[in-house]
Amino acid sequence: MDMQILKELTELNGVSGNEEAVRDYIKNRITPYTDGIYVDALGNLIAYKKGKSSNIKVMLSAHMDEVGFMVTGYTDTGLLKFTNIGGVDERILPGKAVLVGKDNIPGVISAKAIHLQEKEKFKRNWKMKNLYIDIGAEKKEEAEKVAPLGEYIAFKSEFQEFGKNCVKAKALDDRVGCAILMEALKETYDFNLYACFTVQEEIGLRGAETAAYTVKPDIALVFEGTTCSDVPETDKHLHSTRLGKGAVITIIDGSSYADKDLVNYIYNIAKDKNIPVQFKETATGGNDAGKIQRTRAGVKVAIISVPCRYIHSPVSLMAKSDFESAMKLAVETLKDMSSNGDNLKKLLKEDK
């Protein structure tokens, strides 16, 4: 499978609230396939594709933003103080490379060299308040000029393919979803398609709330990079998903309860088309579906994800085959909804 688009997407920086680079990249590539495209007040990119005959509205959603940091202050010696944007495990931060601001100024998250640490402190986990970002500035004024207060900071991480089947990158959550939506837009469907590339998911599903209100969908499919905990020291029954076992369908998480009929429908398509598929086996976490489901008079939602180990870090890892399965499942589901209009109508039934 060609990984070029995903490589380019993950190497762009789009920390929540600062999704411009990702949005521009996507917009340039999808415009020829759409019947209308616009950016709303919060920054969501909404692409519309008119249906051939049906009035039903299907919304696809993937968030453009990724977790990262923001400059909050300086030391006299020119180091940056920072805070997190979205959920980051602060224990993994020391020693990581970052990029500051639009010009991608390189920086590193500082940690005292091992020689200099006292034995007792060495045992402790690092807290963000004790960490600094070093951009090579010599004093406060110099740092302020290059990295003004409020400047965004992203993890620096190259996209790499390794092993037989794996990819390492930052921001797989949720550029995998963005890539799937970009692919889905190439087809034309019987129903009206609204592909929503949302903002600020990582800080509270904010963009999706307004995007769904604007679109007023009948049905929504959310595409995500989700947690994968099939790693040592995790009990088998707490593995949320398993790498290499296929596209993930979520039944329930902390933010939404997927529509049961829609879940069965998608699962059966996967089985029919021999697409590897698994259910998410934990009930925690949340994503855009939580807001979309509760929009206006209520929307039927389902979530298809790619399992990503070490999510929300610069080294998240996925299996190419899982990405391919999620992509195929998206394409086949939309194809079936389009060609078997009755299936779609059945899903939307409102018992009178």
Add this chain to the structure above:
Amino acid sequence: MYELLNRLTQTFGVSGNEEPIRELIINEIKDKVDEIKTDALGNLIALKKGNADAQNHKKFMIAAHMDEIGVIATHIDDKGYIRFSNIGGVSPYTSIGQKVEFKNGITGVVSYEQKLDDIKNLKLSKMYIDIGTKSREETEKFVKIGDTACFCGSFVKQGDFAISKAMDNRAGCAVATEVINILSKTGTDNDIYFVFTVQEELGLRGAKTAAYQIMPDYAIAVDVTRTGDTPESHIMEVKLGEGPAIKIKDSSILCHPAVKSLLEAAAKRANIPYQYEILEGGGTDVGAIHTTGGGVPSGAVSIPTRYIHSPTEMISLKDLENAAKLVAEAVR
């Protein structure tokens, strides 16, 4: 009313899986209302039409959530044991040794890993459901990942008190149903939307989207509330059997004075005993309803209930009947 309450409490309806309880309520009320429908999330919305020409004709929404707490199967191990997660507020300690029943009738026992060093460290992730099978394949014949189960708790009536699972909130469903019965006899000036909501226990989800469709002039939730009348209990001025409680506040809402006065006036007019409720932890459907659209003046009538979120929730049947009378008097 207790016969209806018996059937309501014993019917399956874990949050997100309200189909059986919805069916039961539909059959109970469909001939007594003017319109009835199920919406995208599964809320049951029934309209009892009033007299549009009446002076002060208003649109009321009465919300009673029909979902109950329960568990969901998340993993089946090689030996056939089922690991699970909670649907709504489920205490691991209350769950020990309980029976659960899946939607298809399969019964299981909830227990916990015996190697647990200290019971204080008990979490649901250390617990499992045993349905008496020997392998994953055998379990999967009966239970699949994503299947939900409710706690078992039979209905017992003893004097004025009744205990059962799911009094939260089938007691509220019974009240709303009884209000429909009363209004069928008395008639009503106002349009009254009875909404049996879904997924309240997961965060007032159904109420939010139902309110958007209706945009009522006033909303009243009928739900259970805690009491402060058991040994060494937290201080709370609500007692079982002292009448339905007019809510003043909980963590989801400060009730609108107009709705509170409406309820007080109705209680005085019809000579119904009542008490006031200030609930310090917990919320109810009007929490989501009152901030919908441009805002909805909202309040609630609560049924005092002991041991909420256990299989042995206890209420007073007198309180239940008075709650129905109070709501009917207030909205018609």
